[in-house]
Amino acid sequence: MPHDAHSPLDxxxxxxxxxxxxxxxLYEDDGHSAPSRRAATTRIRxxxxxxxxxxxIGPAKGTFKGRASRRRWTVSFTGVERAPRQMTVQGxxxxxxxxxxxxxxxTLRVTLxxxxxxxxxxxxxx
Numbered sequence: 275m276p277h278d279a280h281s282p283l284d285x286x287x288x289x290x291x292x293x294x295x296x297x298x299x300l301y302e303d304d305g306h307s308a309p310s311r312r313a314a315t316t317r318i319r320x321x322x323x324x325x326x327x328x329x330x331i332g333p334a335k336g337t338f339k340g341r342a343s344r345r346r347w348t349v350s351f352t353g354v355e356r357a358p359r360q361m362t363v364q365g366x367x368x369x370x371x372x373x374x375x376x377x378x379x380x381t382l383r384v385t386l387x388x389x390x391x392x393x394x395x396x397x398x399x400x
Contacts, residue, residue, distance in 0.1 A: 288347060292354050382399065
């Protein structure tokens, strides 16, 4: 994914497959420096229990010139059997306009409010 100081990664799309819990990381750097010197990593955890999903996007660790300070995530949960009764971000209920469930593809897509990359964000749906 191209990145430089003129096009910071301020919008990210993430796909989460339902069916089990898991972790991943988003790695970013300035594209020029040695990876261990100028980079940031964001840990992503997904937990599933009884049809409820909890996605935690951790705070970015590390920095580099041109790193975005705020970010908007769009998350697609695949394999979701039914529309959620409730969606929350940071414990606050999301309006129905912030998410869409596709009954044909069993995909739940949610666009999160922009937040600082150094903030943890937790999304819950049930």
